Every structure is written in structure tokens, then in C-alpha cells.
Amino acid sequence: GASLPPPALSLALQIAHLACLSYRLLAAAGGRGAMSPRPHSFCVHFSRLERLLFTQPASIQTARSGIAVDPEASSEAGRSPRRTSRNLKAIRKQSRKSVVLCRHRDSAGSHLLDADAQRILGVLNGRNWIPGTEQALRSLNIRLSVKAVREVIERQTDTNVAMRFFQWASEQENYIHSTEAYAAIIRHLGKSGKFQLMYDILKEMINKGSAMTCLVVKEIIMSFGRSGMIEEACEVFKQMKTLGCRPNVLLYNCFISVLMAAGLLGKASSVYKEMSTIQGCKPDTVTFNIMIDNFGKIGNVATALHYLKEMIHRGIEPNVKTYTSLIRSLCRAGMIDEARRLFEDIRSNSYLVNVVTYTELMKGFGEAGKIDEALNVFKEMLAVGFHPDQVSYNILIDCLGKSGQMQNAVQLLDEMEVKRYGVSVVTYNSTINGFVKAGKMDEAQAIFRRMLQNCIAPDAYTYAILIDGFCKAGATEVACKIFQGAKCMCCSDSKTACHVSTSNESSELADRFLYSIDSTREEGNHCGGYNNKLVELTDKEVHKRTVVMHNVLLDGLVKAGKLQVACDYFRVMQEKGCHLDIASYTILIHGLGNAGKMREAFDLFLNLKKLGFKPDMVLYNTLINTFRKSGRSEEIQELITEMISQGFKPDIITYTSVLDAVNRKADVPLNCWV
DSSP states (O other): OTTSOHHHHHHHHHHHHHHHHHHHHHHHHOOSGGGSOOOHHHHHHHHHHHHHHHTOOHHHHHHHHTSOOOHHHHHHHTOOHHHHHHHHHHHHHHHHHHHHHTTTOOGGGSSOOOHHHHHHHHHHTTOOOOHHHHHHHHTTOOOOOHHHHHHHHHHOSOHHHHHHHHHHHHTSTTOOOOHHHHHHHHHHHHHTTOHHHHHHHHHHHHHTTOOOOHHHHHHHHHHHHHTTOHHHHHHHHHHTTTTTOOOOHHHHHHHHHHHHHTTOHHHHHHHHHHHHTSTTOOOOHHHHHHHHHHHHHTTOHHHHHHHHHHHHHTTOOOOHHHHHHHHHHHHHTTOHHHHHHHHHHHTTSTTSOOHHHHHHHHHHHHHTTOHHHHHHHHHHHHHTTOOOOHHHHHHHHHHHHHTTOHHHHHHHHHHHHHHTOOOOHHHHHHHHHHHHHTTOHHHHHHHHHHHHHTTOOOBHHHHHHHHHHHHHTTOHHHHHHHHHHHHHTTBOSSSSBBOOSOHHHHHHHHHHHHHHHHHHHHHOOOOHHHHHHHHTOOHHHHHTSOHHHHHHHHHHHHHTTOHHHHHHHHHHHHHTTOOOOHHHHHHHHHHHHHTTOHHHHHHHHHHHHHTTOOOOHHHHHHHHHHHHHHTOHHHHHHHHHHHHHTTOOOOHHHHHHHHHHHHHOTTOOGGGGO
16 A cells, blocks of 8 residues: 555545445444345455554555545445445355354454554463563553553463453553453453452452443353352342443343353243343343243243244344254254244245254254255255355264265265365264264274374274274274273373374374284284283373273173173272262173172172262162162162152163062062152
8 A cells, every 4th residue: 555656545545434434334224134234254354444544654644635535436435325235235145155154263353453462462472471571561662552451361361461461551651441451351360260369350440440331240240150150140240230330231141141051041031021121121132042042952942932932023033043043942852844844934035044054954854863854954055055064064974874874974074075174083983983883893993094194183082982882893802902092192181182293293103003903903802911901001091091981991891791801990990099980880880780790789889879979860770670680679679769869760761670570579569669
């Protein structure tokens, strides 16, 4: 722009200014159709024009103000709203697909970052707050602005650094923290669980005379909600008026969302009714979407549809999120035909469906076992111009795998890799799981090999699938080898995901690991060597594996008839302080019971209760079934009595075990059910 002569530059800036104003007027008008605000890329485009316009040097600004607007430019800018609307519709058609593909975009990237904030983040990011940090910030010679401080805090990943910067900024001349800055630091502190510091900041804000705005109260409520401190969130909402905060729609929506996430649907409905009675604070599209989505998640489709009717009755138009939530809810409730009819009613309006809507319907058909219908939805999505994303492909591959159509599943995997649609560990896991379910362990291992060679790190579920598959195939030696391999592939201590530092290192590790599996399979299933290795694992090696992996191996060993190996390994896990869960005990109790070792099974049951574990319905039924096989009627009665006292109701599995025991031995007292 600086290379243009002043008249031409001025004219360009005038046109840009008019374009920006036109867009802002259209956005402010709200409404429907072409008058609604444009997608992300369109917004950013005009924001850049505005930034260019209002940050020019003084000489250029002067030149711009001295040049008259070209008549042709004036006529273009003065087009009728109807013609402008048609133009914007065309833009929306062009940008809709890119918006769909970017729907998971981080919100922090939705606006241009302040230039001063960028310079400050260059000093702070990736560093701890050290004595030289303040000097480095002062050397930038920046006059702090409210926007810059807020953006730095929002984008800072380290809470301690964000807090130190917040304190440093408050000490600078000609700067006073805004409520937005207070809200940003409260969000940071709340996410990291530093509630005492959050209280201190609130006291400071009030003492300095800053208003307690809805934005600040919203961040406090959300912080408590994320940490499960629902009583505290309710108390803040209750006391907000005494703090000088008049609630608005945004705050009500936030509070309702927190209550819904905590499962307090009745309380959320009461707050919704209260909101409906407040002047100027009526429910909006977001409110109804929250209600519809959350009631749908628990399977209460009738209530979700009730809110849809009320939404329409109030004159609020449902959007794509509304209908997508309803379709998801209908599919989860098994009402797949109703979901399809609803989809057919709305798909003629391109603004009410997107790739997520198609994906949810496809998922519903897949879970209902209607794979052909799921494929038809996928094909229709392509035909209307929507590009499937990673989630769409993963769901379809999973559906095909569960139905045994592995050739089609592999074709989709090939397509994802060629088109670079973001093949992930989930994609490979679904494909491997499909081959395992079909009993095709060679093909499953080939996909695993391909996964490692493509530098996609396995997670705990990957290993669990393979271990389970090889155990069911009778290849426990290979399963043990894979379990050992979880260590060499760098399984994380704290997360289920695994990692490898470089592609070369990944390839070398993969080759060694796969070679060892191949050689083990060729040598045959002689489990002696690896049985010893399992019980000789170090503390670090035991803790590197997740409880899911431990349980899968235990289950595989039990089902393969290697109960003693499973018991020895269980003992090692206990001695090493490995995290066990109720499923770990249930697997071993089931194995001991099937082997007729009733005393050991019951001792393990008593031991888990001493350790603080609370038996669940599955464990009670497992033990009842174990005693049923040996005709131990007194123990059955005691277990059923204990189960009922713990709030569990006998189910069909319990009744079946008891009735079988009655047939075996007539002295089983049935009055324990009353």
C-alpha cells in the first residue's frame, strides 16, 4: 500500500472504508438470511481492512482525507440493500464449506491479535517469570492498553506467568485494569484451581472501585462449575445482585449450562422459568439449544421436543445446532426413523444442516446396524458439496469394521491417507479393531505396522485391542510380547497416549518391535519366558501401563486358561502399588470362580472392600454366579441382602443365577428378595 501514489492509495482506502461500514451495518441489522453476520473468513477479511484503514501513517491519512471519492466507487457503494444481499449470499455459498471444515477452530484465533500483545507474548511465551522479565518488558517501550493486557492474559498458557504479568501491568503508569482483564485472569486462576488467588483478585477489583459486571460473574460461575463446586456457583449466582450485577441473557445461559453439566436438570429448568419472567432477559437461541441438547443427552427426547416447540412459539428460529442436537438425541434414543424424517424436513434449507448433522445421522445408522443407510448418508453428503472431516471418516470406518466390511474400511483409510484428511490413532484403532473382531490377526498386525511406520503413536486402547485379540486367538505369548512392547514404544506415565520423539526414532523402534512380534509368532506359543518377565517388571514399568492395559492382559490370561500367571501378575501389580480398579478384581474373581477356587474368590472380594473399593452390580452378579455353580445357597442369600442394602436392585442376571440355584438345591430362601 505504501508504494501506491497518494491519490490511488486514498481511493483504495475510501472503498475499503465503505465496504467495512456496509458490512458492519449488515451485521448490526441481525435478522435472517443474507442480513446475518458472515462466516469466520469473511469477518476476518473485513477486520483486516479496518485495521489497515485506521492504522495508516499520518501522511497517508491526510492524503486520504483530501481526495474525493470516485463516482463509480460511490455508485458501487450505494447499491441497494437487495443487491448487496444477493452479493453476500454468493459469498456465503463460497465460504460455507471452509467454515464447516474449521468448526473446531480455537476461539482464540477468531480475531486479529493486537500488535503490542504480540510483542509482549514474544517476551513471555515459553519462559518462566525471572528477574529479567520485567526489564525485558520495559525495554519494549509499550504504552499498555486494555486490549493488549487482556489478550496477553488470554493467550498465556502458564497461569503463574499470567498472574505475574497481571500484577506487573497494574504497577505501570497511565494504566488501570479493566473488568475484561479481571475476567481474563479469573478465568486463568479458575481453570488451574487457584481459588484463593481468585478471591484475592476479586477483593482487589472491588476495593479499586471496578464494577462487578456480568462478564466477571460469568467467569466465576464457570470456574466453580468446571471444578464441580456447584454449591459455590449457585451461591455466586444468588448473591450477584447484592454485588451490583444485574444479570443478562449471557449470564443466565452460563449458569444453566453449568447446572446441566452437573446433572441438575430440575434446577436448570427452574432457572430457565425465572429467566423467562425477567424483562429484557428473555431466553434466546443459545438458551434453547442448551436445554434441547442436554435433555437429549440423557434420552429425554420428549422434553427436548417440548423446548423446540416453545422456541418456535416464542418466535425464535432454530438453527443448525438446534436440529443437529435433536438428530443426535433421536439417534441415541434408538429413534433412527424419526431422526431421518427430521433430517429430510430440514435438508432442503442449506443453512440448517452441515457436515456435523450428516455425521450424526451417519453415526446413528451405524450404531443401529444399518450400514447401507450410513453409507448412503455419506454419499449424499459428498453429493451436496460437504467435505467429510476426520470425525466423519472415523465413524464410517468404525461402522464398516463392526459389520465386517473390512475391504471398504481399508479403502476409506487409504483415501484418508492420500487426501491427508488427518488420519489419527482413532482411525487406526477402528481399523485394527475391525480385523480383530473378524479374527484376522495378520491383517490387524499389518495395520498396526502401517500405523507405526506413518509415525502415528499408539495409545493404550491400541495395545488393549491387540492384546485382547491375540489372547482370544490363543496366542498369549504374542499378547505378552505386545504388553512388553508398550514400554519400548514410550507409553506415557500420566496419559493414555504414547509418543516418539522423531520420525527416525519412531521407525527404528517400530521395526524392532514388529520384528520381535513376528519372531515370537514364528517360534510358537510357549508362554514360559514371558510369564517370568511379567512378574519381574520394575515399579516404573508397571506404572507406565494404564489400568485398561493391565485389565485386558489379565482377562486374556484368564480366558486362555493361564490363571496362575494372571494371579501372579495381579500380585505384582498390588506389590508395586499399581492403580487397580473394580474391573481388575472382577476379572480375577470370575477366573477363580470358574476354576472352582471359591475360597480364594471370596477372600479377594473381602480384600477389595477393606481397601475401600465399592462393589458394583457386575461384581455382585459375578460372585453370585460363582456360588451358584457350587450350590452355596447361604452365601448367595448374604450377597443379595448386601447388594440390596447398597442400593442395587437385582436384575435379570441375578434372577437367572438364583433360579438356577433353586433348581440345583431346594433350600435357597427366596424371602431375601422382599
